[in-house]
Amino acid sequence: MTFFTVVVRGLIRRPVRTGLTLLGISIGIGAVVTLVGMSWGYEKSIGKQLDVIGIDVVVSNMSGGLMPKVFDETLQDKVAALPKVADTTTVLMLMLSIEDAPMMMVSGREWGGFTWEKLEVLEGRLPKDDKEFAVVLGKLAAEVLKKKVGDTVQIEADELPVVGIVDGHAVVENGAVILSLSVLQEISSNQGKVNFVDVRVPEGTPEKEVMELCETVNGLFPEGRAKLASEVVGTSQGYRLARAMSWSTSLLAIIVGVLGVMNTMLMTVFERTHEIGILLAVGWKRRRILYMVLCESALLGFLGGVTGVGLGALGLKILEVTPAIRGLLEPDLSPKLLLTSVAIAVVVGVVSGLYPGWRSSRLSPSRALNL
Amino acid sequence: MNEASKGAGSVVYEAHGLKKNYDGGQVAALRGVDFDIREGEFVAIVGPSGCGKSTLLQMLGSLDKPSEGSLSYRGRLISALEDPSDYRSTEIGFVFQSFHLLPTFTVSENVQIPMFETGLSRGEREVRAHELLVSVGLSHRLKHFPSELSGGERQRVAIARSLANRPSVLLADEPTGNLDSENAAHVVELLLKLHQELGMTLVLVTHDLGIAALATRTIRMKDGRVVNESTPLTHAS
Ligand SMILES: Nc1ncnc2c1ncn2[C@@H]1O[C@H](COP(=O)(O)OP(=O)(O)O)[C@@H](O)[C@H]1O
Numbered sequence: 358m359t360f361f362t363v364v365v366r367g368l369i370r371r372p373v374r375t376g377l378t379l380l381g382i383s384i385g386i387g388a389v390v391t392l393v394g395m396s397w398g399y400e401k402s403i404g405k406q407l408d409v410i411g412i413d414v415v416v417s418n419m420s421g422g423l424m425p426k427v428f429d430e431t432l433q434d435k436v437a438a439l440p441k442v443a444d445t446t447t448v449l450m451l452m453l454s455i456e457d458a459p460m461m462m463v464s465g466r467e468w469g470g471f472t473w474e475k476l477e478v479l480e481g482r483l484p485k486d487d488k489e490f491a492v493v494l495g496k497l498a499a500e501v502l503k504k505k506v507g508d509t510v511q512i513e514a515d516e517l518p519v520v521g522i523v524d525g526h527a528v529v530e531n532g533a534v535i536l537s538l539s540v541l542q543e544i545s546s547n548q549g550k551v552n553f554v555d556v557r558v559p560e561g562t563p564e565k566e567v568m569e570l571c572e573t574v575n576g577l578f579p580e581g582r583a584k585l586a587s588e589v590v591g592t593s594q595g596y597r598l599a600r601a602m603s604w605s606t607s608l609l610a611i612i613v614g615v616l617g618v619m620n621t622m623l624m625t626v627f628e629r630t631h632e633i634g635i636l637l638a639v640g641w642k643r644r645r646i647l648y649m650v651l652c653e654s655a656l657l658g659f660l661g662g663v664t665g666v667g668l669g670a671l672g673l674k675i676l677e678v679t680p681a682i683r684g685l686l687e688p689d690l691s692p693k694l695l696l697t698s699v700a701i702a703v704v705v706g707v708v709s710g711l712y713p714g715w716r717s718s719r720l721s722p723s724r725a726l727n728l
Numbered sequence: 729m730n731e732a733s734k735g736a737g738s739v740v741y742e743a744h745g746l747k748k749n750y751d752g753g754q755v756a757a758l759r760g761v762d763f764d765i766r767e768g769e770f771v772a773i774v775g776p777s778g779c780g781k782s783t784l785l786q787m788l789g790s791l792d793k794p795s796e797g798s799l800s801y802r803g804r805l806i807s808a809l810e811d812p813s814d815y816r817s818t819e820i821g822f823v824f825q826s827f828h829l830l831p832t833f834t835v836s837e838n839v840q841i842p843m844f845e846t847g848l849s850r851g852e853r854e855v856r857a858h859e860l861l862v863s864v865g866l867s868h869r870l871k872h873f874p875s876e877l878s879g880g881e882r883q884r885v886a887i888a889r890s891l892a893n894r895p896s897v898l899l900a901d902e903p904t905g906n907l908d909s910e911n912a913a914h915v916v917e918l919l920l921k922l923h924q925e926l927g928m929t930l931v932l933v934t935h936d937l938g939i940a941a942l943a944t945r946t947i948r949m950k951d952g953r954v955v956n957e958s959t960p961l962t963h964a965s
């Protein structure tokens with residue numbers, strides 16, 4: 358028999374209660390993994406998209422809701438005239454409900470702009486020119502909408518033919534419906550409006566100069582902001598919202614977990630007052646009693662954490678294939694997230710064991726044995 | 729009083745003016761007790777129910793602290809020990825009337841429990857528990873749980889456990905109180921053997937005058953005091 362046997366024996370003597378506590382912790386940790394995984398995944402997908410397209414600076418007005426507010430497209434000419442600007446292009450990005458999909462990214466891109474460059478045509482072709490009333494679908498969007506070349510998609514009031522399926526090498530690109538900027542402006546009644554000016558700087562420009570460029574743009578465009586592509590992700594409203602929600606829900610899950618484990622450990626300790634009296638009477642140190650209770654609660658946390666991570670991974674897999682979310686983000690199931698979550702669960706266990714452990718180590722043996 | 733044994737060993741316990749109150753002074757369980765116990769003695773503590781015998785034994789076992797007075801063990805003041813766990817685990821073995829075994833641990837595991845404080849390896853703990861259980865005649869019960877044993881067997885497990893860390897003193901509070909006469913005889917025989925063969929100092933609380941007669945000395949108590957040891961029992965009770 359080892360000390361670990363003593364710890365395990367303490368937990369399995371009440372299998373139902375231990376089981377319920379484990380279930381509670383795993384649901385909590387499962388929620389943490391799912392929510393944080395989605396939020397991290399969202400961040401990663403956007404970052405990857407900007408990277409794939411080769412955008413250095415994004416000019417937009419992020420103060421709106423999920424998508425930035427539109428502004429006049431003439432801003433592009435002013436930005437293009439600035440020094441240290443190699444190339445600019447404009448985009449009108451809208452979140453629209455398309456047929457059965459409640460939320461789809463619809464990306465109207467300036468004809469001839471560099472945002473078209475990285476699209477690899479898998480089937481069909483790109484639009485002929487900026488006036489063609491047609492869309493190409495990212496390969497995930499095609500799957501979600503169940504469309505192939507030759508079908509039509511309905512955007513707002515218009516039916517547009519699908520002329521091509523493309524691979525944009527980033528999940529956000531592949532989840533999008535892509536068309537010429539002027540066509541999207543027309544069908545969404547946003548004539549002359551865009552919500553992004555994407556900027557490329559000459560290769561090898563030091564970050565300091567890029568930041569100076571951002572400052573200059575901010576002078577031209579007071580209601581919006583120019584940001585380094587690397588900053589965009591963390592400051593987008595949608596992302597901030599997602600992150601805040603995932604962390605606050607996680608915090609709630611953790612608090613519920615702590616209360617659950619603490620309750621279990623307190624009950625265990627009260628119920629075992631007599632046994633703890635025996636342990637003290639045969640010479641166990643108070644420290645060892647405390648350590649035993651902490652090990653029990655840490656083990657509860659660890660086991661709950663491991664099952665919780667399993668549940669969370671399952672949850673993310675389910676979300677990944679859920680039509681409503683498919684293509685909007687790529688859940689992040691990194692080892693970092695999984696290990697962090699198990700570590701959180703163990704910490705939850707230890708923290709919850711502190712008070713019960715302290716209480717039981719303070720017992721007087723004669724009182725505990727009811728002598 | 730047995731002059732021979734009193735003169736023989738060095739002083740193990742020495743109590744001066746030992747008092748113990750319960751419930752904020754409402755109950756005076758010990759009202760000023762003085763005695764000493766020497767190495768190798770077998771002391772029987774007798775007296776009517778409620779006279780403070782168990783309370784006294786708990787003080788000796790450092791399971792509780794006296795309210796007043798001093799109690800020393802081999803010259804060390806145990807009544808003032810901040811953490812008596814070392815004393816409990818290595819110096820003494822305690823045997824209770826109601827056994828106090830851990831129900832979710834096997835016989836062998838129960839005997840190993842005190843050994844966690846002494847740095848024995850897992851293998852050494854198992855071997856030692858086995859030896860001890862052989863010596864109390866329970867080698868065939870190692871893997872049983874306490875609930876599967878008779879009262880006499882449980883008490884023998886408790887005795888094996890009390891010997892786990894090779895104490896020199898054994899404190900037993902009515903160890904036969906819950907046993908039938910046959911099992912009681914077996915347990916007494918075992919305790920006597922420990923006293924005689926290993927020279928352990930044995931302090932035993934009992935109601936049974938037959939057991940008390942085996943002791944080298946008897947301490948009689950009444951109303952929280954030690955009454956003259958030479959006083960005939962009929963006067964004390
Ligand atoms: N934990 C306690 N709380 C209050 N009173 C106690 C407690 N333990 C013992 N007593 C009282 O102290 C007196 C002595 O008890 P005890 O030492 O158990 O006597 P004995 O073992 O001789 O029968 C009794 O009157 C008993 O009721």
Ligand SMILES: [Mg+2]
Pocket residue numbers: 781782783
């Ligand atoms: Mg008693």
